[in-house]
Amino acid sequence: xxxxxxxxxxxxxxxxxxxxxxxxxxxxxxxxxxxxxxxxxxxxxxxxxxxxxxxxxxxxxxxxxxxxxxxxxxxxxxxxxxxxxxxxxxxxxxxxxxxxxxxxxxxxxxxxxxxxxxxxxxxxxxxxxxxxxxxxxxxxxxxxxxxxxxxxxxxxxxxxxxxxxxxxxxxxxxxxxxxxxxxxxxxxxxxxxxxxxxxxxxxxxxxxxxxxxxxxxxxxxxxxxxxxxxxxxxxxxxxxxxxxxxxxxxxxxxxxxxxxxxxxxxxxxxxxxxxxxxxxxxxxxxxxxxxxxxxxxxxxxxxxxxxxxxxxxxxxxxxxxxxxxxxxxxxxxxxxxxxxxxxxxxxxxxxxxxxxxxx
Numbered sequence: 141x142x143x144x145x146x147x148x149x150x151x152x153x154x155x156x157x158x159x160x161x162x163x164x165x166x167x168x169x170x171x172x173x174x175x176x177x178x179x180x181x182x183x184x185x186x187x188x189x190x191x192x193x194x195x196x197x198x199x200x201x202x203x204x205x206x207x208x209x210x211x212x213x214x215x216x217x218x219x220x221x222x223x224x225x226x227x228x229x230x231x232x233x234x235x236x237x238x239x240x241x242x243x244x245x246x247x248x249x250x251x252x253x254x255x256x257x258x259x260x261x262x263x264x265x266x267x268x269x270x271x272x273x274x275x276x277x278x279x280x281x282x283x284x285x286x287x288x289x290x291x292x293x294x295x296x297x298x299x300x301x302x303x304x305x306x307x308x309x310x311x312x313x314x315x316x317x318x319x320x321x322x323x324x325x326x327x328x329x330x331x332x333x334x335x336x337x338x339x340x341x342x343x344x345x346x347x348x349x350x351x352x353x354x355x356x357x358x359x360x361x362x363x364x365x366x367x368x369x370x371x372x373x374x375x376x377x378x379x380x381x382x383x384x385x386x387x388x389x390x391x392x393x394x395x396x397x398x399x400x401x402x403x404x405x406x407x408x409x410x411x412x413x414x415x416x417x418x419x420x421x422x423x424x425x426x427x428x429x430x431x432x433x434x435x436x437x438x439x440x441x442x443x444x445x446x447x448x449x450x451x452x453x454x455x456x457x458x459x460x461x462x463x464x465x466x467x468x469x470x471x472x473x474x475x476x477x478x479x480x481x482x483x484x485x486x487x488x489x490x491x492x493x494x495x496x497x498x499x
Contacts, residue, residue: 146193146273147248147344149237152182152202152210152255153224157487157499158415158480161471162448165499170255171209174413175422176433181413182255186214191266192251192273196220199240200255201233223375225382231355231393232385234340236378238348239362243370248344249277252390257337258422260409268406272341275309275402282350282398283309283341286334286405292324295414297336297391300327301403312401315391334405338412340390346400355393361385416464416480420446444477471498 156169163169170182177184182200189198196217200210204223211221222236234252241248251269259265272283286299297317301310315336319327327333351359361384365377395401411418423431423446430439434449440458448466449455457465462477475483490498 143193144197145245145247145249145277147197147199147241147245147250148189148193149234149241149250149252150182150185150189150198150200150255151230151233151252152200152206153227153233154254154256156256157484160483160487160499161473162466162468164469165496166205167209168206169413171206171213174419175258180213181258182210183213184259185253185255185257188259188262188265189251189253191262192269197248199237201237202255203227219370223378225379228382228385228387230338230390231358231388232382234347234390235351235355235358235362236381238344238351239366239369240374241344242348242366246344249273250340250342250344250347252340254338254412256413257339258409258411258413260422261407264406265408268404268408269341271308272404275404276341276343276346280346280349281309281342281400281402282346282395283402283404284312284395285337285339285341286403287337287410288405288407289328289333289335290407292321292328293335294318294321294324296412298324298327298333299336299403300332301334301405303332309402309404312395312403315396334403335410336391337410338391340395347394350394350398350400354397355388358385358388358393416446416466416483417477420477446477469498 152170154168155165156163159169162172171180173180199220199222201222201224202210204225207221207223211218222240224233275281276283295318297315298319299312300314301312361381365381368374368377411422413419420431425431428443430442431446435451436454437447437449438456442457442460444462445460446464450467464475464477464480466473487499
């Protein structure tokens with residue numbers, strides 16, 4: 141199957157504040173080798189997508205301040221980096237990429253993926269994506285990649301699908317934001333739900349029709365500037381659009397409202413790596429279930445901890461149970477694992493009390 145009409149859009153604009161202090165506004169988690177593999181998360185994502193599309197058809201949408209980081213880490217051309225002047229969530233970000241691609245190839249078939257997800261079963265991912273691309277090439281459908289749930293997790297959104305057929309790609313019934321544990325257990329027991337991975341597959345014509353009908357205000361802003369995309373006036377166009385457009389997610393703006401939404405579900409060894417706790421599950425543990433990132437960490441009478449240190453720093457820890465200990469950028473965080481949702485609040489407090497320097 142020819143790949144020349146396949147395009148990929150990597151969304152890389154987030155700042156990953158839940159990964160503070162390693163992830164900073166100036167150097168967020170997608171540009172960090174957070175798992176100690178030798179590759180940053182965005183490099184892993186890019187290499188994975190090279191199996192599905194030519195290198196020149198991969199675009200990265202990110203904040204202006206990360207442009208040089210993207211070029212340096214991925215070795216792509218400057219015109220493949222789409223710079224957002226401000227953060228406006230995923231719908232404007234995806235519309236931006238659509239209008240850029242439209243100027244190059246109206247027959248494009250597109251994969252949209254976040255920059256910072258972990259996928260351990262890459263071959264399975266490629267097979268699932270190839271099937272989805274074939275489907276969207278021949279059907280006017282918006283396909284989302286669902287993850288077969290392994291536990292009743294309250295941290296993910298859920299997708300309910302029509303389970304009446306054996307087809308790999310099923311019609312979506314409902315989307316549910318992060319449910320309570322009780323409801324998550326019911327979802328799992330029913331066998332009709334997948335986790336929402338935030339990855340999408342669609343033809344350019346299908347997604348543009350959806351923007352036109354379901355987000356006409358946003359689409360009108362892009363239509364007015366249509367001729368400027370993929371020219372020297374692109375920056376001027378996107379600045380004028382982002383100055384007035386609303387911040388809306390693609391899920392809320394389109395996926396939850398469209399009639400032609402489908403899901404393909406698979407076990408691809410996926411994690412959205414949203415928290416230090418999710419990192420803990422993907423790193424080898426010592427005999428006391430400590431996950432250690434760094435060469436010179438010595439643990440005594442400590443268990444179930446995640447410790448991330450600059451590689452050559454000698455660190456000795458004693459008597460800790462269930463803690464996150466992270467040193468990065470001259471900053472030290474020590475926090476109970478069960479309280480890691482408070483990290484976002486810590487970052488907010490630091491901004492107020494200590495200024496932007498530490499975040």
